Amino acid sequence: MAYFYLNFKCMKRIGIIGLNEQAIHHIERIKESNDFDLVGLYDHNTIFAKKIANKYGLRYYNCPIDIIEQAEVLDFVAPHPMDFEHASMAIKSARHLFFEDYFLQDIQKATKLLDLAEEAQVKVHISRCDRFNPAVEKARKYIQNPSFIETRRALAYSDQSSNINPIMGLLLKDIDLILSFVDSGIRKIQTRTNNPFSDKVELINVRIEFDNSCVANLNLSSLSSVSYSKAAFYQNTGVIHIDLHDSKLEILSGAKEQKNNKTVSFENNSSGFDSLTSELESLSACIDDNSHTIVGLRDLTTALEVMDEIRNQLAI
Incomplete structure (x- = not known):
């Protein structure tokens, strides 16, 4: 008797926090992905968020806590004053994170998230399209x-x-x-x-x-x-x-x-190159293999240390 073994890879539930024009690109790439299942989105601008959710047939979450509970991975796209609190909450809930590259310009906040992520043993990917070029x-x-x-x-x-x-x-x-x-x-x-x-x-x-x-x-x-x-x-x-x-x-x-x-x-x-697709695939593989993300919080804090010295020299 012949036995056939099929390797079914479970899709990871992902939610988007923060919406702008770039978020449309994220929605489209995630919906095309074989690695992620988009469970919905959240933004403090309720009218805009519901409009995007209806357009793409997605669930809109009224509260960030709810989407954090439902998702395994959180994709932070558009900046918001509460991002650090939401990211901290997600990490403490053992959620993996994907950050767009203009997030976390503050080295103190990045360092705090690094400590939280290492304690929770979750993966955090910082988007850097040049690294995936x-x-x-x-x-x-x-x-x-x-x-x-x-x-x-x-x-x-x-x-x-x-x-x-x-x-x-x-x-x-x-x-x-x-x-x-x-x-x-x-x-x-x-x-x-x-x-x-x-x-x-x-x-x-x-x-x-x-x-x-x-x-x-x-x-x-x-x-x-x-x-x-x-x-x-x-x-x-x-x-x-x-x-x-x-x-x-x-x-x-x-x-x-x-x-x-x-x-x-x-x-x-x-x-045919799309850095976001490559980055999402990379994060998924790191979660599956329990390996380090190509660009993580430690890379970010090291780069921000250099940026801080430059800002000090420029007095900005």
């Missing part, structure tokens, strides 16, 4: 002990006023990306800025010197005619260029003793 993932095979790193990121100029400083958010992304490649303590941080049109940071240069002699030079601008995001890693074996915007990888390699032996490989992996 196909070009970055491919580049990790080639980047070994870089001596110099340069990042260049720019936003197209807009004269519309906003309470949010996009440059500082992008800077945190670049810091996180660089720290993921350099396993060393930091010796020195130098910061320069120029803000010709407002009192917010519009142009910034950050130089980070590591204990292992690696140097990282970060350049960010919100005054460009076009948006772009690029990184270059220099090492003894060559140079690796990454176009984060278009998910392109360019490798210039060649030994010093063979000056003419240089090769260039070019890969474009942007077709």
Whole structure:
């Protein structure tokens, strides 16, 4: 007699807390997922939340406590003053968390959540689309002990006023990306800025010197005619260029003793790439395997320590 064993993977119940335009993307990706079952959503704006819930055939929860009780995973999308309290409540209820990348800019709150998460033994994923970029993932095979790193990121100029400083958010992304490649303590941080049109940071240069002699030079601008995001890693074996915007990888390699032996490989992996889908799959796998999330609260607190030093130098 033949026996057939089928491996049924149980879908994880997930709820969304906080709604904005980005939340629509989350709803659509989660509904397509084979890993998660979307149980509903919550937002303090009842009218808007019910409108979204009705559009997608979802349950609206009047109270965050109710959705925390019903879900195994909570997806925090739009920021809200009570996010820290809701996240703390979820962790204490042994719920896993997914945070959008602009959450938890306060190192003290991030550290408290880290302590709670480690005590509760739950998984917390911080969204960092650059870490899941196909070009970055491919580049990790080639980047070994870089001596110099340069990042260049720019936003197209807009004269519309906003309470949010996009440059500082992008800077945190670049810091996180660089720290993921350099396993060393930091010796020195130098910061320069120029803000010709407002009192917010519009142009910034950050130089980070590591204990292992690696140097990282970060350049960010919100005054460009076009948006772009690029990184270059220099090492003894060559140079690796990454176009984060278009998910392109360019490798210039060649030994010093063979000056003419240089090769260039070019890969474009942007077709069909959706970082949110990859990140949700990664979190699900970490829950199943009881492994560390690729970007967790400890990574966030380390990056925020660097950000705090930069803010101190800028007196902001």
